[in-house]
Amino acid sequence: MERSSSTIYRQLGIAAEDRRIDLLWMLLWTIAALLLYTWQLGDLPLRDWDEGIVATVAREIWRSRFDQSVWLFPQYIDGAPYINKPPLMHWLVSIAYLMGGVNESMARLPGALLSAISVPLLYWVGREMFYRRLPAIFAAGVYLTYLPVVRQGRLAMLDGAILCFLILMWGCLLRSRRDFRWSLGIGASIGLMCLTKGLLGIVLGAIGLAFLLWDTPRIFRSGYFWLGLLLGMMPVIGWYSAQYEHYGLPFIQAHFLEQSLNRVGQAVERNAGSVWFYLLEILKYGSIWLVFIPLGIRLLWRDWHLSWAKMLSLWFGSYFLIISVMQTKLPWYAMPLYPAIALLVGASLTDLWEPAQQNLMAGIRIPAHRLWAGTFFTLSGLVLSALIYYLLQGSEPDLVLICGTLAMTLMVAGITALQQSRQFILVLIWGSYLTLLGFVSSEHWVWELAERPAVKPIAALVKRHTPAKQPVYTTAPESRPSLEFYSDRRIIPTNWQWLEATKTPQTTLTVLVPQSDLAIAKTITSKSFKPIAQIEGWAIVEAKPTPAASPNQPQS
Incomplete structure (x- = not known):
């Protein structure tokens, strides 16, 4: 009996020591990631497109101080409805604005913090997947130093949050195979992804559930699993129900069709590419870690019967196939692939490290x-x-x-x-x-x-010489959400033909034009175009129309 008790105590001591070591590693990865992801975070302006949009929508929520319905029904400048993406990330950025003011650092901070948290979470996933510490250490090191993850994670975008919640889902999913109570976190993680990027959360969650069905189907008989799904999806269902109640069918058309499903069959906003687009994207920014991928593929083939090989094959293969067949191609669509690549490279590095040790000893x-x-x-x-x-x-x-x-x-x-x-x-x-x-x-x-003119001088020119809450037109070919954020004005692209034909005697239009276009303004005699301010490369022009009928206003 004594021998049995001493064995139990010794095993408990080893387990406790293992937990302490894992906690120390997770603390180390957290500190290293926080430094990398937050270092000089606000030194550069926000970029077009997503950064400007996220920062602007969050500012409208911040201005409402959460005492209006803007937090539930997000808006763009001057009350324009924003129904592109769910508002979880915009809520977090608006909270950051409350703490540190409206600036670049606070706009990027929530995404950077979630990206940093995803590094120790990946270490945890590695421990649960490989049952050993060394491949988890190497996988976390690779993920920490993976260029696309670091760059996109520092931006005021949604991808850092998606990676954090995705890795959390895989960690809960793997742990729930030994303790069903952890399956509560699966539903919560899927719900958080859905509140961040809508249908993408359903796709990534379905891949995780497909792995469970393949590897551990008994979890589907657990009450914890179904309770977690119910609790995790309730906020998602509530938010979408509120949007449909408020906007009706236009919300379905804009959110699900134009912003999600249409991207499968057509290149939205001219973002097209070949079927090899994401393979080239991985090769382009995979840096030095890609040299270990062939070794990782050999390990997958060798260990095909093991859970870790099933998991990475299904994770990478399913998602890579989905985004490759989509007609709309954007670099950040590949982000959910990078944690899987890091785990595969972690296994490859372990296969090099341990035989090296054995060979040197022999x-x-x-x-x-x-x-x-x-x-x-x-x-x-x-x-x-x-x-x-x-x-x-x-x-x-x-x-x-x-x-x-x-x-x-x-x-x-x-x-x-x-x-x-x-x-x-x-x-x-x-x-x-x-x-x-x-x-x-x-x-x-x-x-x-x-790639574009500096946004802050142009925004300062617009803000100084145009009335607040009044749209500004521009003859530049494309809109710039970052310019709209810094100027706090709607900047609507149009053309000289529309400006010349507009006949509204009660309204004077304000136009932002490149200085090279000022010569065009002088050639138009049916309208008075008066430059009122300019900086190097740009000018603010006042357009005073003559009385007559006006054509339809261009769509912003």
Whole structure:
């Protein structure tokens, strides 16, 4: 009896020690992720499109102080209904505005925090999936240093929240196989995804439930599982019911058809691409971790009968197929694939680390060490070429530092691999983290800002010289939600033909035009176009129409 009791106590002590170690690892990943995701978060302006829209809708909720129905029925500028996406992320941003004011840092903070939380959550998923600590550690390290995850997670968009709730769902799902009470979290996670991105939450939740049906169908007989689904979906059903009651069929048309289902069969807003679009996207931004994917595929084939292989195959394969057949292609649609890739690479790195340890102890050379060394030296040479290019340009010191850090990381990893040391894996993780810290410290992490004129000077011009709550027209070809956010005005694209033909003697139109278009205004004699203010590249023009009938106003 004593032997049995001592064995039980020893097992309990080991379990408690394991929990303490896991908590320490999760704390470490949390600190590292918070630093990476929040460092200089508000130094750059918001970009078009989603950042400007999310920040603007959240500001309208913040202005209502939650004492009106705006929090339930979100609005854009001047009361225009916003029925594109559910408002969970907009609620969180508006709460951040209450704490820190309306600025870039607060607009991006909720998404950045949720993205940071997803890193220790992925470690937890790795522990539940592999039942070992080492592949979970490597998977969390890869996920922490995965470029698209870091970049999109820092933006005021919905993708960081989706990743957090998706990984939480997988963690609860895996844990519920041993304790049915954890299945309560499955429904809550699916509900949170639905309140963030609508039908996407249903798709990702269905993939998770399909894995349960394949791997552990007995969970569907648990009352905890169905109670969790009911409680998790009740807020979703309540919000959608309120929208239908308030807006009627136009909400169904705009939210489900135009913004969701139509994206399957047609390229919405000209966002088209080939069926290989997302494969190329993964290859383009997968950085150094993609070199371990072939090894991971071999492990999937070897362990096909195990739960972890079933899970990653179903997760990646199903979602990749869904987004590939969709006609609308956007880079951030691939975001739910990246945690699965990180877990697969974590398994690959473990398969390298443990045989390396065994081979070194036996005095045997590490297999394929020259292949890995050659790969890292080749990648280092490519990065050095970019570094030399930026040095010769002489105008991009940030990019020189970033390329230098990455090149040094790859070179040291190659030397370490050539010496048959498994430490090259740690070199890659640590060097990638330092490279990304330099990247987010620069102005290049939101590289889309360089593709358009700086938004803040134009917004200041509009705000200073146009009346509040009055729409401003522009002859620029496209709308810019970030410009609407900073100017706090509707900026409606139109053309000179419509402006010339508009005949409303009671109204004077305010037009934002590129300075190159001012010459066009002077050639129009049927209307008085008067420049009232300008900065480099842009001008505010006052258009005074002549009495006559007016054509239909252009759609914003």
